[in-house]
Amino acid sequence: MTANASPPLLEALDVSYTYSGLTPTRALEDLSLEVKENEFLAVLGPVGCGKTTLLRIFAGFLRPTKGSVRCAGSSIDGPGWQRGYVLQEQAIFPWMTVRENLEFGLLAKGVAPAARRAVSDQFLGLIGLSEFESAFPKELSTGMSKMVEVARVLATDPALLLLDEPFGALDAQTRARMQDALAGLWERRRKTVLFVTHDVEEALYLADRIVVLSPRPGKVKAHFAVDLPRPRSVETRFSTGFLAVKRKVWEATGPGP
Amino acid sequence: MPSLRVRRGAVALLALAVVYLIAAQVGRGRLPDRIWMGAHYVENVQLLPTWHSLAEEGAFLLESGILLDSVLVSSGRVFIGLLLGSLAGIVLGLLTGWGTRVESLADPWVTLFRFTPALALLPLYVVWFGYGEASKVLLIATNVAVITLLGAHHGVRAVPRVYLDAAASLGASRWLRFRKIVLPASFPSIFNSVRVAAGLAWVTIVVAELIDARMPSLGYLLALSGAYPRVPTMLIGIATVGALVLVFDLLALLLHARATRWMGRAG
Amino acid sequence: MARRSLLWILSLAALIVAYTLVARAISRPDVVPPAEDIAGAFAALLGRGHQLPASDMPAHHHHSSDQVDTLTQEGVTLQASLAVTTARVLFGLVVGLPLGMLMGLLMGWSRRADDYLHPIYVLIRSVPPLSLITYIMLWLGHSEAHRLIPVVYAVAVTAVIPTYHGVRDVAGKYVVAARSLGARGRLLLIKILLPAAAPAVLGGLRYSIAIAWMTAVGAEMLMAENGMGNLLVGGGMWSSRLQTRSDPAVIVVGILALAAAGWAMDMLARTVSARLTRWAT
Numbered sequence A: 001m002t003a004n005a006s007p008p009l010l011e012a013l014d015v016s017y018t019y020s021g022l023t024p025t026r027a028l029e030d031l032s033l034e035v036k037e038n039e040f041l042a043v044l045g046p047v048g049c050g051k052t053t054l055l056r057i058f059a060g061f062l063r064p065t066k067g068s069v070r071c072a073g074s075s076i077d078g079p080g081w082q083r084g085y086v087l088q089e090q091a092i093f094p095w096m097t098v099r100e101n102l103e104f105g106l107l108a109k110g111v112a113p114a115a116r117r118a119v120s121d122q123f124l125g126l127i128g129l130s131e132f133e134s135a136f137p138k139e140l141s142t143g144m145s146k147m148v149e150v151a152r153v154l155a156t157d158p159a160l161l162l163l164d165e166p167f168g169a170l171d172a173q174t175r176a177r178m179q180d181a182l183a184g185l186w187e188r189r190r191k192t193v194l195f196v197t198h199d200v201e202e203a204l205y206l207a208d209r210i211v212v213l214s215p216r217p218g219k220v221k222a223h224f225a226v227d228l229p230r231p232r233s234v235e236t237r238f239s240t241g242f243l244a245v246k247r248k249v250w251e252a253t254g255p256g257p
Numbered sequence B: 001m002p003s004l005r006v007r008r009g010a011v012a013l014l015a016l017a018v019v020y021l022i023a024a025q026v027g028r029g030r031l032p033d034r035i036w037m038g039a040h041y042v043e044n045v046q047l048l049p050t051w052h053s054l055a056e057e058g059a060f061l062l063e064s065g066i067l068l069d070s071v072l073v074s075s076g077r078v079f080i081g082l083l084l085g086s087l088a089g090i091v092l093g094l095l096t097g098w099g100t101r102v103e104s105l106a107d108p109w110v111t112l113f114r115f116t117p118a119l120a121l122l123p124l125y126v127v128w129f130g131y132g133e134a135s136k137v138l139l140i141a142t143n144v145a146v147i148t149l150l151g152a153h154h155g156v157r158a159v160p161r162v163y164l165d166a167a168a169s170l171g172a173s174r175w176l177r178f179r180k181i182v183l184p185a186s187f188p189s190i191f192n193s194v195r196v197a198a199g200l201a202w203v204t205i206v207v208a209e210l211i212d213a214r215m216p217s218l219g220y221l222l223a224l225s226g227a228y229p230r231v232p233t234m235l236i237g238i239a240t241v242g243a244l245v246l247v248f249d250l251l252a253l254l255l256h257a258r259a260t261r262w263m264g265r266a267g
Numbered sequence C: 001m002a003r004r005s006l007l008w009i010l011s012l013a014a015l016i017v018a019y020t021l022v023a024r025a026i027s028r029p030d031v032v033p034p035a036e037d038i039a040g041a042f043a044a045l046l047g048r049g050h051q052l053p054a055s056d057m058p059a060h061h062h063h064s065s066d067q068v069d070t071l072t073q074e075g076v077t078l079q080a081s082l083a084v085t086t087a088r089v090l091f092g093l094v095v096g097l098p099l100g101m102l103m104g105l106l107m108g109w110s111r112r113a114d115d116y117l118h119p120i121y122v123l124i125r126s127v128p129p130l131s132l133i134t135y136i137m138l139w140l141g142h143s144e145a146h147r148l149i150p151v152v153y154a155v156a157v158t159a160v161i162p163t164y165h166g167v168r169d170v171a172g173k174y175v176v177a178a179r180s181l182g183a184r185g186r187l188l189l190i191k192i193l194l195p196a197a198a199p200a201v202l203g204g205l206r207y208s209i210a211i212a213w214m215t216a217v218g219a220e221m222l223m224a225e226n227g228m229g230n231l232l233v234g235g236g237m238w239s240s241r242l243q244t245r246s247d248p249a250v251i252v253v254g255i256l257a258l259a260a261a262g263w264a265m266d267m268l269a270r271t272v273s274a275r276l277t278r279w280a281t
């Protein structure tokens, strides 16, 4: 492993999170995690193990009940565009057109209209929705909406992307296309990505490294490095290297010992 | 060919009119025309006026200008009351809905306010603002404000968390989130409350116009026609108020359709 | 939670203090009655004020006004008035809600019924119930009918739309799902339609309650010799109503009583609907 090559951009140290309520739920327990700069890290875990909770802590919406989280060396207090967060739920703004959705983050930054337009033009082309620029989201499919949400976050040019099962609702073909789009984007733009999924293959195809969480309360159960060459393609999905890692990860996530 | 929907609606309304005409015809001579009013008898009451006497009375009310003047005066009051009331109500509702600290501070005041049947304020307003125009308009405004306050408050409270989180995550300040997320997302609820309030404003004015009762006004027209009693005038008065409510509502719906083109897809 | 109740109490105290200060500053008890006048009117309206010997309340001046005098002479008390109005509100709810819900159910369930009934419903809804009072009186004489029918009417009209939307928009997809699972008839109605529409219907219930109170008080203000509306306008025949100068202390007492009663009924409705729709939210 390339130890101490670069300091971690994102770091969680012994993080625990408990939802208070009538029956308090321990979602995370003593979880430690590092994401290096420009790394693509996938987080795998069973349903309800605290993946979303972890992401919301990194995004700044939740404060860990124990432990600490830091981004670029300073502790995280509150949400901000530097950590672009795509929610698991549908969160495209239905009262804004596709273009307005894409430009929202720039509007928040105070970017001038002409510059906003240039950026949104670029992303409209990138996600192939140019002809939908002035459509309201009700005219988009669930998958198209998700693409807009991802692009909306990318448009603000954050240092870090936090993606919560962005392609969960898509069919296999679209999913593969979206994965290629995201991979291509990442290769060109080189961002740090924390990608939550419970699809092993998706994690393998996209990530440099995979972290597997245990069932609730979530803690890190296993790490895997994915040393597959980039750019990856359909060939990669069926290569022996891919299948070998897939087997290892599969065994780690399965109910086995 | 109009749509099935329109045709069915027309059939229903036509049937209603026919039923009324038949009832009026059958009732003529059979329904009592001398009625005990608690203190005295009134003579020559047409409980179900025929089409003919309705038309005659309508023509008289129109030609004399009574109806038109009454409509203008009463609509004016409703309109001003609606404007003032919804402005105050919406601003307060947004404030109490969006500012958590303001909410708990304003809570008892709002509770007191919302459970006060606004009509009960009428005698108080007479004492405070006199018998003039102010009492009537303010009574309407108060009633409207209660409804729109709740509409705005709950509208803001019901804005889905995900939109606010997504916006915050994109770096939107509190003010931008209010402007671009809270306002549009709560608009349907606010608008609905204004629509409801407009209906209530017309209920209010029927009572409010009894203070310093004076023509021209629809409220007093109704009261007078009840005192005589003159049923054709009364029915025309009721129908006029109904028609005005309907017109206000249709206007509101048109505006609503334009302002919420983004909505669609239930759920 | 504790912080919240603290703020609540502080705010309420502030409301009372602010009111007292304003009343002091204006010092026109006939316009803004001071708190002791309101307390006096309250006591008098409970039927105690006049019986009490003056020595029993030495610190307070005895509150008396034309309206209080007229009301006590007529034997009107706050509790009796409130009871009468509450009874009218309850009657309106008990009769009006099923009527309105039935219509909403019918319109929400069947496209054909909706097509025929909706225009008629819009006509009915547009007529303010209070404008019907005299017409009802002509038909049914000077009786309880013209106080109750407007309340029933108002409640029924407001209960239609929530039920309609609940059945048509909310329940729609569950009905589709249940049908493809083979549910039909009573099962569909009782297990799917009603529960799915319940939150919307119950949300509308709270609104119906508010409307019922308003209409009942309005009808009483216009034409009744008992109830809170009568107390507020200070009695008198209806043609001379609202012509005599009122005592603001009485009105404030009346409004507070109405607000308290409305609040209590709303709380009850909220508790009941929370129990009935525990699965929601």
Ligand SMILES: Nc1ncnc2c1ncn2[C@@H]1O[C@H](COP(=O)(O)OP(=O)(O)OP(=O)(O)O)[C@@H](O)[C@H]1O
Binding pocket: A019, A020, A021, A025, A026, A027, A045, A046, A047, A048, A049, A050, A051, A052, A053, A054, A088, A198, A216
């Ligand atoms: N707002 C909340 N209040 C109380 N408990 C919660 C809340 N949100 C989540 N939980 C609990 O915390 C645990 C972790 O939830 P979380 O949403 O992080 O899971 P997840 O790994 O994202 O699951 P999924 O794969 O289904 O998205 C779950 O057991 C859930 O019941």
Ligand SMILES: [Mg+2]
Binding pocket: A051, A052, A053, A088, A164
């Ligand atoms: Mg999740």
